[in-house]
Amino acid sequence: MALPGTVKDRKGVASATPDRVRFNPFSPEFRRDPYPVYAALRAREPVKRVVGSWLVSRHADVLAVLRGRLFSSSRIPELVKRRGGGLERAAAGDYGGIESFIAKAIVFTENPDHARLRRLVNNVFDSGAVAAERPAIEAIARELLAQPLADGGMEALADFADRLPMYLMCHRMGLPREMGSVMRDWAAEARMLLDPTLMAPADFASVETAVREALACLTGVVEERKRRPGNDIISILLANRDRDDRLSEQEVALTCLMSFVAGHETTKHLIGNGILCLLRHPDQEALLRAGPALAASATEEVLRFEPPLQQTKRVAIADAEIGGVEIREGEQVLLLLASANRDEAVFADPDRFLITRGDLQAHVGFGYGMRACLGGGLANLEATIAFELLFGGDVRIELAADELEWQDGAVILRGMKQLPLRFR
Missing domain, CATH: 3.30.43.20 (Uridine Diphospho-n-acetylenolpyruvylglucosamine Reductase; domain 2)
Structure with missing residues (x-):
């Protein structure tokens, strides 16, 4: 054996x-x-x-x-097609629909296509690009915390952890914040395609509609940026070159949608789960308050522990x-x-739960290797800054509920329904 x-x-x-x-x-x-x-x-x-x-x-x-190399996520689209039955096939030149999404989105591709896409999008997700977002993340986080701190409490998921990654993605893409909640809702539908075995037949119609609407919207933005480039990641992706290769407008739109699909809910619950872990382990909270530089390792321990x-x-x-x-x-x-x-x-x-443990780099909280989450570094930084701001000052935080409920029916993602907090 x-x-x-x-x-x-x-x-x-x-x-x-x-x-x-x-x-x-x-x-x-x-x-x-x-x-x-x-x-x-x-x-x-x-x-x-x-x-x-x-x-x-x-x-x-x-x-x-x-x-x-004996297992692949590129076979998942076959499962989608089998379970989806009569999926409407996207016509040539059509940017919408499940067919386009599962055929071209980076998470579903295999080499050489996967390696090609990673090369062409890597510069908006690498360590330098992530580090450059620290001022924006801090500004958004402070803005979101200002009123709850004045009010003496918040529902941490809806008021903070949900909005921080949503607003940051809008900032990076040059989108108005009002588009954030719409993109989030479209992405929640599209996320079901990551495990089609959990989808009921009726789900495919709503997912098809959401993906088509999301890609139609994003394609319009991509076309506008092609005419009038800015300093946002959509403009950067359009300008990227690998020798004579470049991303198509469709691939840029798909990359933006995948950023919401993969980057919103995971970051939201990384922050929420981390707040809960620290409050339930007061010795570790005390360590973090005494040494705010431990916020990054606290984030890694949350990814390992919860x-x-x-x-x-x-x-x-x-x-x-x-x-x-x-x-x-x-x-x-x-x-x-x-x-x-x-x-x-x-x-x-x-x-x-130990934020000073020495074996943190062995965790696989965001996968590993070529298939590791491309936006994992950005999610880590968002959570790290959230923990720095929440646990780095004089304000004390308490849970404002005796019982907390974890989301039901969520097999892939683990997070709470609500996380009410009280500030003192």
Whole structure:
């Protein structure tokens, strides 16, 4: 049997594991606290068969799949087409619709197309571009906090964590803020395509409408920037060159939509989950207040301990083996990132929230390697600045509710419905 962390071509057949773990991600118990289930999976069924997919829960196995070439996210569009049935095919030259989105968006592409797109968009997401946004992030965050601090409290998700990434993306793209909530709502529909197995047949019609409207709107903006360039990222993307190659107007519009799809909700819940973690671990809050420079490592620990992105999907492009279990070509694999981040084989005392731990770089909160979240650095900086401002001054923060509810039906993303806070 192969060791954990190996993925290879294989012709053998794996035997069933007798000590089975019950996995129901829609149960209230799992929604409140999925981590005991993840621990049981790592111990007893590290590669587990469930309806329609395999679950992979150990860090070494998750990392092996993310590093390897036998699994791909480019097969997900095939799942969309199978489940979507009679999707309306986008006509030549048409910028809208699910067909265009899943065919061209960077998250669904494979090399060489994926590498090409990353080269052409990287300069608006790299470390230099991210660092340059610090003044804008600080200004937006301070603006959003001013009234709640005067009022003595806020609902942290709606009043702050939702708006910070939304307003920042509008700022970066040169869009009026009023467009932010519209783009956010369109992106929420499009995000369902990241796991089409969770979509009901009726969902495809609403997603089709949202994607078409979003891309029609963004295409109009792209065409206007082509005529009158500015210093926003849309203008930068239009001007980018890789030798004789450049992004089409459609690809620029798709990149902007994907920025909202991938960057809004994850950042919102990274901030919300981080506030909750710090308030529930007062010793760590005290460390942060005593040393605001720890805000960046606090963000990394939130991504490890309570990540907004709980899992990611891959499809086998050939017969393969994960940790001694055979995976057939075409089968789906759910990589439990949140479980990998609590793996006892990698992290010391993994169920403790510790913002000074030395093993933080091993987490896979935003994926790994070529498929790591392109906007992860920007999300990290937004959360870091949020924690600096919230926990770096004299204002004390308390939870203003006895019970908090986690979002139900959210298998991929983990976040709360509301996070009411009181300032003192």
